[in-house]
Amino acid sequence: MKKWVKILLIVLLAVVLLAAAYVAYVFISYHRIGDQPLTPVQTPDTAPSLSAGEAYTLVSWNIGFGAYEEDYGFFMDGGTESRAWSKERLTANMDAIAGYLKQQDADFYLLQEVDTDATRSYHVDEREPLYAALFDKSSVFCQNYDSPYLLYPLTKPHGASQSGLLTFAPVNIAAANRVELPVEGGFMKLLDLDRCYSVSRIPAEGGKELVLYDLHLSAYTSDGTIATEQLKLLLADMQAEYDAGNWCVAGGDFNKDLLGDSSSYFGAADQEYSWAQPIPEGVFDGYDVQLVAPLDESDPVPSCRNADSAYHAGQYVLTVDGFMVTPNVTVSDSAVLDTGFVYSDHNPVKMTFTLN
Structure with missing residues (x-):
């Protein structure tokens, strides 16, 4: 030879x-993180408890780990980028996100895709500017996933990611916990990573509690059924709390087309995508839980764009971000806040509600 x-x-x-x-x-x-108790960060200046009959506002936002500016396309969505453009642009964008949230002057905030130590976000702890902007709130962080190093794309690997859900409240959070969600098996579990929702228990008058859920359901699955199974687990949890006499509010990124057919409101896209399916009929049957899909039919604004490239006319847009409430919570208003996708591939969604 x-x-x-x-x-x-x-x-x-x-x-x-x-x-x-x-x-x-x-x-x-x-590995999967599993169910675990969380440690809230208390703030001494908050009110002692929530009051029935008072209107509260809540903003939910998937901030896209601070990377998805309007000119950003992510490799798993058909784009080219695997990390934020640069550490400098990331930190500037996170400061802008924090400032925008503060301007909303909401009572509650539910945030998703907040990195704490990730290659894709240059190991910046993205909680810090959010804590600084919303310093007068109590908070709790829930780690969603802790992924191994992804050696792709080869020229600039996505790397390892630690990321999670961050909740803010105007009243000290009495207790909180992480609830593990089912995920797809096989190779797909490496792409969709771990999944969970956080549960924050907030004191309210009469010895009851507002049970607040921050969620980010699966996106990169082979058939979409996993996100439906995850939703059913959350519905059962909310139903049990409602049966116990508590108020329940959930918000976040469902990764489902909450409008059923978003294209009927926002127009057909220049490409077809199937990653966000409508919630199947019958999923809410047997539960006293209402879906709140924010929509102004006279001026519809989508909550999410497909990040296959920079934001442009004809890009696939839809509403996947919204809320769920139990019957003892009255929703007076819900809306998608139009940021033009300047900060994230998601627009924030806002809801005003009252505890009956």
């Missing part, structure tokens, strides 16, 4: 061994 052939075989063998070692690392490193 010629020397160059031997060298080539050795190189190929080394590549195969390295690839096998990396695959083994990814599967061995993969």
